[in-house]
Amino acid sequence: MRPKLEDVAKLANVSKTTVSRVLNNRGYLSQETIDRVYQAVKELNYQPNVVARQLYKKQTRIIGLLFPTIANPFFGELSAELEKRLYNEGFKVLIGNSMNDPKKEAHYLNQLLTKQVDGLIVGTHNRGIKEYNYSHLPVVAIDRNMNQDIPVIESDNYNGGVLATTHLINQGAKKIIHTNGPIELESPTKRRRLAYEDTIKAYGLTPITVTVDFNIPYIEKKKIFTQIFKDHPDLDAIFASNDVDAALIMQVALEQGLHVPKDLLLVGYDGTQIIQNILPGLTTVVQPLEQIAQTAITVLKQRLNNEPTDTEYILPVTLHKGITG
């Protein structure tokens, strides 16, 4: 016989309510009571019926987060924000860093399809994962278009592109290069590129976009940035696709003897707390990270409850004016 709650109560010499309060961390409890209850839990090898309940309800109260890597400050801060808010709503958070690992992403989707997690929030960059095509999955995407059925939460990428490019032009830049992810990536971040190109052309200038894959190592990125300076010695500004790349560009420029902002104007994208604090001078487009996290959770809960949702949620960005551009 599996031990029951009342067996724990009896052994610990407390009421069932007290056992339940200890196990659920509720109300004031003396350390002595807590110790007695856990001692009984241990002796009996008791497991509360949470797991059993999961089995019958087919609910785990676990949400999976799939991002390229939480080692990147944007995904690190976003995951921390999501976890904080999900925890407060009674969910636990499984994390998967799926950078360059479509098999791992497929595996987590498999977890979802077989009800081992209740829902997924995904912002990965892998392509061609067929499991997303099952309809009405409790999945929301951040900055990624997966299929018609999965809602996307994103910052206003187009306006971000306009803000950054217009700002550089107003500062006097004539030859502005934009870095962005691979064109074939199905992500609303492509709209930054579109906005950059539209704005550049509206001012009678020539757009030059250089592809920098988010998923390659820093050293490869630095090679690409070095090549940009070699190919375009008359370059006077860069609108980088994220703040970490902007910081790398600043390093590479310095190695080329170019000082920001004297010789090169620079605008980044993301506006994470850590970069804003260690490089407050970086001009950047700030994404509303808390609002993105909260919207993703609200929409995911609607999906879990089979309620209708919009297909796209676009949240406002702002320009932080530093001294780099």
Added chain:
Amino acid sequence: MRPKLEDVAKLANVSKTTVSRVLNNRGYLSQETIDRVYQAVKELNYQPNVVARQLYKKQTRIIGLLFPTIANPFFGELSAELEKRLYNEGFKVLIGNSMNDPKKEAHYLNQLLTKQVDGLIVGTHNRGIKEYNYSHLPVVAIDRNMNQDIPVIESDNYNGGVLATTHLINQGAKKIIHTNGPIELESPTKRRRLAYEDTIKAYGLTPITVTVDFNIPYIEKKKIFTQIFKDHPDLDAIFASNDVDAALIMQVALEQGLHVPKDLLLVGYDGTQIIQNILPGLTTVVQPLEQIAQTAITVLKQRLNNEPTDTEYILPVTLHKGITG
């Protein structure tokens, strides 16, 4: 009756082996087969017996990671590394950001005690959590002393402190200030302070350690750093307790009209990839992050198997010489 694997196989018109291969992502499978199997899973509302198996085996194959916040690059990169390696060993990873939240930490311990996770890797800063006192818990700590029973994985904090301090003295610094966490925090990182003080005294200088709690907001930290410059106008070097703080100190120094390294020598601690890449000039003590992650996992697996372990694992550090000190 709950649907069984053979019901799925029958409906999808494939063998049971094929269903199992689809659900476990094993071997070559055509997209058509995958689709047929998942369609049947969905129609039957089938849930594989993983959850049931968990219930009887009392194993979840889930490891919880408890760190102050993955928004910090050290914990972000460490968590990413731990997740990658644990995933390869067949574990999934729950994450909890427990900064300033002892209740949340106690809650995750409760999950462990009631077998909802198999083990915990903790590097939190909360104090006075009594649940750790149950013996033989499958818990390992990173940079934290919890009790006699829980093994601690740490970098060689004492040697790190010696390397940083000796380096600054060799560069000609006379008045060197060290920043470190609260003295009452039970963490091996206190040995950096001890090493700094021992080294400073061995050279006939006066140690000055300023307390900076890791868990306070950036703005509060900046106030403390500003105060340091006000209190010690003759200061010529700082050995900061982590790289993010070092980067903040560089900003604050600049606001005070002090340039690094001309007016102030600066050494950090951690050597995360991101900081090394965006601030390659920062001289810092580099922790062996991959080795810390691997050791934590190896030791945790030993605990899970009831094998004996050491109580402390000290891993070597190196000094990265940049241009700040």
